[in-house]
Amino acid sequence: MSVGHDESAAHLGSCEIKRLSSEELAKLDMVQGMTLIHDTKIALCDELENVADCLPSNTDVLSCLSLAAKLLPVLRLAHAYEERVIFPAYEVVVAGTDYSMSVDRLRGEHISDDCFAADLTDVLLKIGHGGHVGQAETFGYMLRGFFDSLRRHVAFESEHVVPVLRNSLNSRRKLSNGSGY
Ligand SMILES: [Fe+2]
Numbered sequence: 001m002s003v004g005h006d007e008s009a010a011h012l013g014s015c016e017i018k019r020l021s022s023e024e025l026a027k028l029d030m031v032q033g034m035t036l037i038h039d040t041k042i043a044l045c046d047e048l049e050n051v052a053d054c055l056p057s058n059t060d061v062l063s064c065l066s067l068a069a070k071l072l073p074v075l076r077l078a079h080a081y082e083e084r085v086i087f088p089a090y091e092v093v094v095a096g097t098d099y100s101m102s103v104d105r106l107r108g109e110h111i112s113d114d115c116f117a118a119d120l121t122d123v124l125l126k127i128g129h130g131g132h133v134g135q136a137e138t139f140g141y142m143l144r145g146f147f148d149s150l151r152r153h154v155a156f157e158s159e160h161v162v163p164v165l166r167n168s169l170n171s172r173r174k175l176s177n178g179s180g181y
Helices: 006-010 022-026 030-054 061-094 098-128 136-176
Strands: none
Touching: 022 030, 022 061, 030 061, 030 136, 061 098, 061 136, 098 136
């Protein structure tokens, strides 16, 4: 699944070497930062879907260990950035509109994603260390529930939050360049 922004296309050429980190986010504007976060989350979803597809006995232990190591740190970094930088800027622009309530829902989804990711990490670690997946079907449902929800979250932010931020940034740039009103 692709996020499909202009900004996404703009950094596709270096996508393979760009990793989500606080240092990387500090170099980017809000739209670029959000796009990097979305691309990273979608890549995580694809990896988790691959694990689900390989259950119960064909899972790759290294993939599971890799996912276990990065799933929570990536989500926590992404959520902290969105809640500290993205959402306050978005709330200013959409104040008084139907979208003003959506930030509360998005924050709530961050919390549930963190909790869910912690549970998934425990099982991924167990598989990665050669443990038997006792209830593979249940784990498969957990994985699919998680990445389906995360993809919906990313899709909403991509379709509703990012365009608002992009317009806001463009307006500010026009004003600062003296070509505005
Ligand atoms: Fe988010």
